[in-house]
Amino acid sequence: MELGQALVWAATRRTGVLITLRKDGRAQSSDVAYTVKDAAFVVSLTDDRAKTRNMRRDNRVVLHITDPPSWSYLSFDATVELSAVTTRPGDATSDALVDYFRAVSGKEHPDWDEYRDAMVEEKRLICTITPTGVVGQINS
Numbered sequence: 001m002e003l004g005q006a007l008v009w010a011a012t013r014r015t016g017v018l019i020t021l022r023k024d025g026r027a028q029s030s031d032v033a034y035t036v037k038d039a040a041f042v043v044s045l046t047d048d049r050a051k052t053r054n055m056r057r058d059n060r061v062v063l064h065i066t067d068p069p070s071w072s073y074l075s076f077d078a079t080v081e082l083s084a085v086t087t088r089p090g091d092a093t094s095d096a097l098v099d100y101f102r103a104v105s106g107k108e109h110p111d112w113d114e115y116r117d118a119m120v121e122e123k124r125l126i127c128t129i130t131p132t133g134v135v136g137q138i139n140s
Contacts, residue, residue, distance in 0.1 A: 001074065001134050001135060001136055001137070001138075003131060003133070004039075006074050006076070006131075006134040006136070006138075007036060007039055007131070009072075009074065009138050010036060010041070010065050010074060010076070011035075011036040013065055013067065014033055014034065014035070014104055015031065015032065015033055015034070015065075016031075016032060016034060016041075016063050016064055016065040016066075017029050017030070017031055017032070017063070017065075018030050018031075018032045018043065018061060018062075018063055018129075019061060019062040019063075019064060020050075020051045020054035020055055020061050021054055021057075021058045021060065021061075022050075022054060023054075023057065028050055028051060028054055030049070030050075030051045032063075033104050034063070034104070034129075035103035035104050039130075039131075040128050040129060040130045040131070041063055041076075041078070041128070041129035041131070042096075042100055042103070042126060042127070042129075043100075043126070043127040043129065044097060044100050044124055044125075044127075045082075045124065045125055045126075045127050046122050046123055046124055046125075047085045047123040047124070047125060048123060052082070052127075055080050055082060055127065056082065059080045059081070060077075060078075060079060061078050061079070061080055061129060062075050062076065062077055062078070063075070063076045063078055063129055063131075070138075070139045070140065071137075071139050072136070072137060072138045072139045073136045073137065074134055074135070074136035074137075074138070075134065075135050076129070076131040076133070076134045077131065077132050077133040077134070078130055078131045078132055079129075079130055079132060080127050080128065080129050080130070081128045081130070082125055082126075082127055082128075083096060083125045083126040083127075083128075084125065085123050085124070085125045086116075086119050086120050086123075086124055086125065087120060088120060089113065089116035089117060089119075089120060090116065093119075093124070093125055093126060094116050094119055094120070096126045097115075097116075097119045097124055097126065098112065098115070098116070100126060101115065
């Protein structure tokens, strides 16, 4: 599978399973919503989740995306970069979370001040997932 073709297909979807590695080497999986930006996946995370701790320790991940009706799936091997946790409305991470919301939901939030405050309260950050390879199949 060619990576560029796989990213085009993945960009038409919004959810996948992010697989990280626990300290003992076992896989840990989490459903995530994503958007594709500049040949990478962007995901919103909270600072206190297992997947975030796992990625701080080992930045290798797999993002698995499926389309069950067509029996299509792609598994992207990737590395991640984690942003700083947002600490105040209007910081760089808060702005990136606004961009993420718009891209994933396809709409504006009814109250951006409330959204930004919630992102600070939830201790959110942005995870950029850069694919290094892909396996799978795309069926029409």
